[in-house]
Amino acid sequence: MNDAANERNEAGLSAPTGAEEALRAIPKPSGEAPRALVLGATGYLGGRLVPRLLNAGYRVRTLSRSAERIRAYPWSEEIEIEVGDAADGEAVARAMVGVDVVFYLVHSMSSGPKFAAKDREIAETVATSAREAGVSRIVYLGGLHPEGVKLSPHLESRAEVGRILLDSGVPTLELQAGVVIGSGSASSEMVRHLTEVLPYMPAPKWVRNFIQPIAVRDVLHYLLAAARAAPEISRALDIGGPDVLRYGQMMNGYAVEAGLPQRGIASLPVLTPKLASHWVGLVTPVPTSIARPLVESLQHRCVMRNHDVDEILPQPADGLTSYREAVRLALGRIEVDAIETSWVDARVAAPSEPLPSDPEWAGRTVFTDARERESAATPDAVWAVITQIGGETGWYSSPRLWALRGWYDRLTGGVGLQRGRRSKTQLVVGDAVDVWRVEAVEPGRCLRLRAEMRVPGLAWLELGVEPVGHGSIYRQRAVFFPRGLAGRLYWLSMLPFHGLIFSGMVARIVSLAEGERAKHGSR
Incomplete structure (x- = not known):
């Protein structure tokens, strides 16, 4: 819907x-x-x-x-x-x-x-x-x-x-x-x-x-x-x-x-x-x-x-x-607004704003961590890196922190990081990717993952790329809808780690894409 x-x-x-x-x-x-x-x-x-x-x-x-x-x-x-x-x-x-x-x-x-x-x-x-x-x-x-x-x-x-x-x-x-x-x-x-x-x-x-x-x-x-x-x-x-x-x-x-x-x-x-x-x-x-x-x-x-x-x-x-x-x-x-609204839809400022008439404090509380970086790599090169995320490839940053999070999730009855992924190179809607589930794929443009780890709320991770001139711009957004006071405290407690994890992901994904461009360009 x-x-x-x-x-x-x-x-x-x-x-x-x-x-x-x-x-x-x-x-x-x-x-x-x-x-x-x-x-x-x-x-x-x-x-x-x-x-x-x-x-x-x-x-x-x-x-x-x-x-x-x-x-x-x-x-x-x-x-x-x-x-x-x-x-x-x-x-x-x-x-x-x-x-x-x-x-x-x-x-x-x-x-x-x-x-x-x-x-x-x-x-x-x-x-x-x-x-x-x-x-x-x-x-x-x-x-x-x-x-x-x-x-x-x-x-x-x-x-x-x-x-x-x-x-x-x-x-x-x-x-x-x-x-x-x-x-x-x-x-x-x-x-x-x-x-x-x-x-x-x-x-x-x-x-x-x-x-x-x-x-x-x-x-x-x-x-x-x-x-x-x-x-x-x-x-x-x-x-x-x-x-x-x-x-x-x-x-x-x-x-x-x-x-x-x-x-x-x-x-x-x-x-x-x-x-x-x-x-x-x-x-x-x-x-x-x-x-x-x-x-x-x-x-x-x-x-x-x-x-x-x-x-x-x-x-x-x-x-x-x-x-x-x-x-x-x-x-x-x-x-549903939160699930179906992506950063690629510039008409919508945030998942909690379904109508222009609604005040900025209306709609469900949402926390976001949004980052982007321009790259000399082509959109195809960035997309190839995005689609390899998870499983044996890992999450491109802070592997020990990701491992700790997966271990804690497993300890509390969640799915943990042991599920891996079905294919190393392809992702389709419904695929499991460690503690995430693929919810939407726009080939060459956007990948949206929904968290299946045990958290006090609803969480998504979006990774996407758009062409800019002769290169591209990589965009990344984590979205969290807290459930009650526990959800708000959870997000606040994770903020110090977001600076390490999410900034590291941006840097590593862009670096790998540009490395592939340089390697192909030297041949």
């Missing part, structure tokens, strides 16, 4: 899915295909919604401050791009011309302490422009929250935006969702990082609060369904998945799906939201500017107050996605 297929799978875009079949039952506008304006197309949900809208037959327009960010997407040639800020009335008015439905997916949570004022300004601008342009429908994704209590600044801002849009005079559906589960979602990433890093977690008392997470594929289903709702419907609707869980149960549910031991969680009444957000910022890569409003929001019990949505919008035909299944989908996509 390729990256695009897995992206579609997590988002519920496989063709045809039960969700798509349910949506077909909703009448589509007659005549010319409706035009949708997506505000927030470079965000987590916006980047996943646009291709779904295109599949459903919409003409799509986006409003973004950066056209280059939009052009990074594979679907950018199929949409209209309007450049401008969502707070700029003139830019929004231009973007609204001829639009039937507006998807409001923007919020300014990461912009600092004045994010509420920014969100208010944008909402008022959009509401006015949509009314004046004769837009038929606004679809807004807000936050699930209780009634009659003082909300956190983040949730209060989301609720305020909903009130402004509902008062706009344009039929509006405000979908109120809690924690969205999917790789790249800020709330979901916070759960993932905390669970993977901490075997034991001191936490505020909010870890005992009940919340109702929802899978990203189900959110996308409801967003598209809302665009086709009856024109007289204008109201807020709670949406959520089938599971109501405590936050601590979410963490341990993730741990089970990720193959980690369940985490001990201590509820501490003295840990304030401010201190907790700093704690999250310290032990995870989620920025404090995002962690703090999210942590503050977790003080509330965020569960659907009613199921009115079921009377207005259809559920996916195959049912809502359970929390554990949503985690499995996210983890499965990340691992």
Whole structure:
């Protein structure tokens, strides 16, 4: 399964899915295909919604401050791009011309302490422009929250935006969702990082609060369904998945799906939201500017107050996605991205970045050791050296360290270095090479090996060559996905040895290839 297929799978875009079949039952506008304006197309949900809208037959327009960010997407040639800020009335008015439905997916949570004022300004601008342009429908994704209590600044801002849009005079559906589960979602990433890093977690008392997470594929289903709702419907609707869980149960549910031991969680009444957000910022890569409003929001019990949505919008035909299944989908996509993404694909910066819209801290944690060296040797000469690696030839550097690693692996129940390899000169997918397995071969270009040694995580080694002028460039990358805290400590403990092993491999492989060139050139 390729990256695009897995992206579609997590988002519920496989063709045809039960969700798509349910949506077909909703009448589509007659005549010319409706035009949708997506505000927030470079965000987590916006980047996943646009291709779904295109599949459903919409003409799509986006409003973004950066056209280059939009052009990074594979679907950018199929949409209209309007450049401008969502707070700029003139830019929004231009973007609204001829639009039937507006998807409001923007919020300014990461912009600092004045994010509420920014969100208010944008909402008022959009509401006015949509009314004046004769837009038929606004679809807004807000936050699930209780009634009659003082909300956190983040949730209060989301609720305020909903009130402004509902008062706009344009039929509006405000979908109120809690924690969205999917790789790249800020709330979901916070759960993932905390669970993977901490075997034991001191936490505020909010870890005992009940919340109702929802899978990203189900959110996308409801967003598209809302665009086709009856024109007289204008109201807020709670949406959520089938599971109501405590936050601590979410963490341990993730741990089970990720193959980690369940985490001990201590509820501490003295840990304030401010201190907790700093704690999250310290032990995870989620920025404090995002962690703090999210942590503050977790003080509330965020569960659907009613199921009115079921009377207005259809559920996916195959049912809502359970929390554990949503985690499995996210983890499965990340691992396939890692396996199928190679350094030879310059469009992808790292295996943990499946979409340009995802933040740099999204996706599964990945460690890499990447090295390269130009050589006067031909690509064929370098490739001939690469394909002889392992077995009797060895690993081109630090044979004692490799032997020690193989001995330790054997001692702990692994395969060790004794398997060798099937052929001295040829490698095909599936071949064993000592403690590695050949996972991919692009003849003359790239060899990817997957580790079968006992390590607390997933590991790959890529060796490749490309032509440069009259010579070549040799590239080498080790990739490691740690499993829990043990995996992170393992990588850190190996760093001193990587300097010896991996730099030695680069030098030896290039030297042998150039030696072969010199030998043939002297004849």
